[in-house]
Amino acid sequence: MTDDTSKGQARPVPASRIARLGRLSTMTAGVAGNMAARGLGQLGQGKRPTMRDLLLTPANVRRVTDQLAQMRGAAMKVGQLVSMDTGDVLPAELTEIMARLRSDAHFMPPAQLKKVLKAEWGEGWLRRFDKFDVRPIAAASIGQVHRARLKDGTDLAIKVQYPGVARSIDSDVSNVGALVRMSGLLPRGFDLAPYLEEARKQLHEETDYLREARYLTQFRLLLAGDDRFGLPQVRDDLTTPDILSMTYVPGAPIEDVAELPQETRDHVARSLIDLLLRELFEFGVMQTDPNFANYRYDPETGRIVLLDFGATRQIDPGVVALYSRLFSAGMAQDQGAYADILMELGVLAPDTDTAHRDQILKMMEMGFADLRGAPTYDFAATDVPRQMQVKGMALAEDGFVPPPLPIDVLFLQRKFGGVFLLAAKLRARVPVAEMLQSYLTNRTDCVA
Structure with missing residues (x-):
């Protein structure tokens, strides 16, 4: 999870399956258009263009990473898994495209954030807080983290899941897998399917914030008394499957x-x-x-x-x-x-x-x-x-x-x-x- 959103942008997360498929379709069409224009230009100069040269242009790389980053969720997670776990066998160009997703810091605009919080905590949720910062301090593929302070002065870090991410996991993984295969950049014989399946399973697990809360509590117990480490404490009263509330630990x-x-x-x-x-x-x-x-x-x-x-x-x-x-x-x-x-x-x-x-x-x-x-x-x-x-x-x-x-x-x-x-x-x-x-x-x- 990136902890610097100072250079990020507030961009709505497409929540419905149709909207997310539309994003991928628009991106694919744009990339294809760029490839066609560049290919015609090279043919006009008497050159024989290659698929790799046509695909891996700065404009196409920027288009792919920007769209996947804006979608977050599975679209972003597949890229992170592929770039991190198989970078020793994938072409450097594809690894670079996917690795750029790790440093992205786009986040939900305040209106979309408040809609999510209202759905999880109900009307009047803000009355429980003395302060709630709508600009996140961290953003990643599944959710973003906000600072808040309760009426009793307790400082919290609150992780809010992007809307629609959990419902769109399976279709996102399939769509992004098709996009990666279409690129023609995978090594001959490389089996992408196990990595796509793992991305799917991991995403389903990571979108369950109650599961994460249990593991955080387990590690607090395992490391109790070890002064080398500090961990947040879960606030069960403000934690739901889509919101994880923890004490804020400075660092x-x-x-x-x-x-x-x-x-x-x-x-x-x-x-x-x-x-x-x-x-x-x-x-x-x-x-x-x-x-x-x-x-x-x-x-x-x-x-x-x-x-x-x-x-x-x-x-x-x-x-x-x-x-x-x-x-x-x-x-x-x-x-x-x-x-x-x-x-x-x-x-x-x-x-x-x-x-x-x-x-x-x-x-x-x-x-x-x-x-x-x-x-x-x-x-x-x-x-x-x-x-x-x-x-x-x-x-x-x-x-x-x-x-x-x-x-x-x-x-x-x-x-x-x-x-x-x-x-x-x-x-x-x-x-x-x-x-x-x-x-x-x-x-x-x-x-x-």
């Missing part, structure tokens, strides 16, 4: 920590990595969205503020056991165990080309060797992630198409990558190998 953007002393940067990164390991190996439940805006930092208390539990999910114990075995094999330099474990995880398939399989195993060992290389891992000094990205793109260009990953694996990889990127952003130095080993030591499933 600055987590990226601001990058300007603080090394000791503070290390502490924040180490705390988040430790939380990730606890979620995986102790809690069995994980907040799987590593968007930087879901973390904030309170310089007065030194606490990391944890926000947005809509993407929280239970992790299959069998998947946890496989990751435990994989990490143990990596830390013990047992390269012979990699292939079998990756096969069980679904990263490799029985029909994976031998050359591709060998390259993936080499990349796996490269990552573990980097982790084992020094007692303290310097996130700012390593270039191994970049090397692995280059090798991953080379695999894609050579025709490798990964099998559809199990959903738990998909979300875990997203969380690992996001926390790594944040630690790199903070230029942190963390004893990752030692921390990981401490969680593996007492597990009985570490033997491959």
Whole structure:
């Protein structure tokens, strides 16, 4: 969820299925018109235009991202999932188009917002508040967040769901999937269907704010007494399936920590990595969205503020056991165990080309060797992630198409990558190998 709407615009969210389909149809027609005009122009110059060159013009990219961002909901979520979870195999152009959706900050105009609040809270809802800011402090694909203060002085953060988002999920996903396929930019053999289905299921879960409230309360209990973290408290009396009301917890953007002393940067990164390991190996439940805006930092208390539990999910114990075995094999330099474990995880398939399989195993060992290389891992000094990205793109260009990953694996990889990127952003130095080993030591499933 983006936490800066200062550059965003108040744009009504199309609520009906017909209106949302109309948006997509208008966008598609506009893109097709641009392609036709550009193609005729190139033919007139004696050039032979290609589909990619015609589609990926600045005007078309702007049209697609603006329309999907204005629709929010599934239209925006599919783009976020595709760009974040499959960016290593999709063409860079398509990844860039979809990734732009992550930074959008359009929000509902006040009139539409008040209509939603009246429908949820009834007439006279404003009398309960001393103040309610109609301009949101955060906006994302599902809803937007507002500051408010009750008559008793309690400061709240209130997340309001965009109207029509829940009802339009299934049709939105189908329509956006058709649009992506129409682009002709997906690698040959790439199966988009599992990602579309996961986007559909995740959206249905995330639009249930009562579900998110339960997970927020669960994490408050799990982290009770841990002074490293601060979490909002749910206000049940003002929470509905479409409105999540919480106490407001102050904090600055987590990226601001990058300007603080090394000791503070290390502490924040180490705390988040430790939380990730606890979620995986102790809690069995994980907040799987590593968007930087879901973390904030309170310089007065030194606490990391944890926000947005809509993407929280239970992790299959069998998947946890496989990751435990994989990490143990990596830390013990047992390269012979990699292939079998990756096969069980679904990263490799029985029909994976031998050359591709060998390259993936080499990349796996490269990552573990980097982790084992020094007692303290310097996130700012390593270039191994970049090397692995280059090798991953080379695999894609050579025709490798990964099998559809199990959903738990998909979300875990997203969380690992996001926390790594944040630690790199903070230029942190963390004893990752030692921390990981401490969680593996007492597990009985570490033997491959």
